[in-house]
Amino acid sequence: MKPPAREPLSRARRTAIHLEVRDQYASTDPDFLEWCEGRRTFTPDNRADWWEGWHDAVQAAVSRGVAVRRARVVSEPLTEYVRWEYDYAVTNIAAGEDVRWLPRRQAKDLAVPAVDFWVFDGELVLFHHFSGDGVLTEREYVNDATLAAWCNAAFDSVWERATPHEEYKPV
Numbered sequence: 001m002k003p004p005a006r007e008p009l010s011r012a013r014r015t016a017i018h019l020e021v022r023d024q025y026a027s028t029d030p031d032f033l034e035w036c037e038g039r040r041t042f043t044p045d046n047r048a049d050w051w052e053g054w055h056d057a058v059q060a061a062v063s064r065g066v067a068v069r070r071a072r073v074v075s076e077p078l079t080e081y082v083r084w085e086y087d088y089a090v091t092n093i094a095a096g097e098d099v100r101w102l103p104r105r106q107a108k109d110l111a112v113p114a115v116d117f118w119v120f121d122g123e124l125v126l127f128h129h130f131s132g133d134g135v136l137t138e139r140e141y142v143n144d145a146t147l148a149a150w151c152n153a154a155f156d157s158v159w160e161r162a163t164p165h166e167e168y169k170p171v
Helices: 006-011 030-036 044-050 053-063 080-095 145-161
Strands: 015-020 067-074 098-103 116-120 124-130 136-143
Touching: 006 053, 006 116, 015 145, 030 080, 044 080, 053 067, 053 080, 067 080, 067 145, 080 098, 098 145, 116 145, 124 145, 136 145
Parallel strands: 015 067, 067 098
Antiparallel strands: 015 116, 116 124, 124 136
């Protein structure tokens, strides 16, 4: 499998946007399982417990002036997995990401890809393809200006309607 998003993030100069549209990802994630059992919490003050390579990559990009934004289109009430992602988002924010949430019912008139994606500097698109049960099966990198512009526009339409993490109250 090709390198994860942190490799193109390390080369980004201006922007890195990430749209997530699934309600379930790999439910075998150890952090998720520990959280389900009540043995895992994510708060900014216990950074030593959750800080990892991804957070280093985001922090480095942000320190270079890259705006890193993540938007999630979610069903309400939230699935258990997305509720975990909501709790985990404090780690993304601590690293420098800006995170927003859009209930799926508020996206019904938006043209949004049916797959998760990243766009780096408005040029390189990274699509994440998942199996039905949420296992990542492929990372597809596409360097196509027209497709990147469409993904940017789709992301922006979600971003404009989405609620900042600090204000979003899960149903």
